[in-house]
Amino acid sequence: GQQVMQIPQYQHVQEGEDFTTYCNSSTTLSNIQWYKQRPGGHPVFLIQLVKSGEVKKQKRLTFQFGEAKKNSSLHITATQTTDVGTYFCAGPSGNTPLVFGKGTRLSVIA
Amino acid sequence: GAGVSQSPRYKVAKRGQDVALRCDPISGHVSLFWYQQALGQGPEFLTYFQNEAQLDKSGLPSDRFFAERPEGSVSTLKIQRTQQEDSAVYLCASTILGGMGNQPQHFGDGTRLSIL
Numbered sequence: 001g002q003q004v005m006q007i008p009q010y011q012h013v014q015e016g017e018d019f020t021t022y023c024n025s026s027t028t029l030s031n032i033q034w035y036k037q038r039p040g041g042h043p044v045f046l047i048q049l050v051k052s053g054e055v056k057k058q059k060r061l062t063f064q065f066g067e068a069k070k071n072s073s074l075h076i077t078a079t080q081t082t083d084v085g086t087y088f089c090a091g092p093s094g095n096t097p098l099v100f101g102k103g104t105r106l107s108v109i110a
Numbered sequence: 111g112a113g114v115s116q117s118p119r120y121k122v123a124k125r126g127q128d129v130a131l132r133c134d135p136i137s138g139h140v141s142l143f144w145y146q147q148a149l150g151q152g153p154e155f156l157t158y159f160q161n162e163a164q165l166d167k168s169g170l171p172s173d174r175f176f177a178e179r180p181e182g183s184v185s186t187l188k189i190q191r192t193q194q195e196d197s198a199v200y201l202c203a204s205t206i207l208g209g210m211g212n213q214p215q216h217f218g219d220g221t222r223l224s225i226l
Binding site: 030031033035041042043045048050088090092095096097098099100101102103 | 216
């Protein structure tokens with residue numbers, strides 16, 4: 001079935017630096033979702049992308065969906081300590097509504 | 111309640127015991143999902159319901175795992191004859207509508223299960 005791969009697995013940045021995580025699927029996705037999970041917390045929905053080439057922004061966060069709808073990225077500008085957590089992409093696969101990637105764990109050094 | 115509620119928050123059981131984990135979704139939400147999350151990993155899909163119907167249980171690791179949602183609201187995930195590899199956080203999520211992976215999922219805080 002469809003697999004969702006995320007890179008990098010870990011990222012350590014200095015506060016104020018930018019951060020990007022990438023998500024790649026083995027098959028075309030009808031849509032892709034992004035979630036954030038703080039340490040000790042549960043996944044929280046950030047955004048959904050549906051259209052080929054779509055770009056959405058939420059303050060310092062920019063989300064992109066590839067033209068072929070097989071990849072996506074999340075870019076954070078000028079990271080803050082509040083951005084710490086694990087970022088997951090997720091997409092449907094066959095009869096399964098949502099398959100999650102393994103996530104990218106972001107650490108921000110103040 | 112305002113959000114998805116799971117109980118217990120923590121469960122410790124001896125290997126071989128049966129456990130039952132409860133999920134109370136957001137009121138009125140049609141679909142309910144169960145995930146297993148091992149330490150440092152992403153949530154792994156187990157099963158999901160639309161109302162009381164279990165539409166996909168392909169992620170259940172073995173026949174020791176059983177889930178139900180008899181009245182289309184509260185759901186229970188039961189694990190029989192627990193084994194150490196069952197130790198994980200079990201997450202429940204709900205969505206307001208049915209359908210395939212095109213809506214935000216609202217997660218509970220999870221149940222952390224430890225098998226000794």
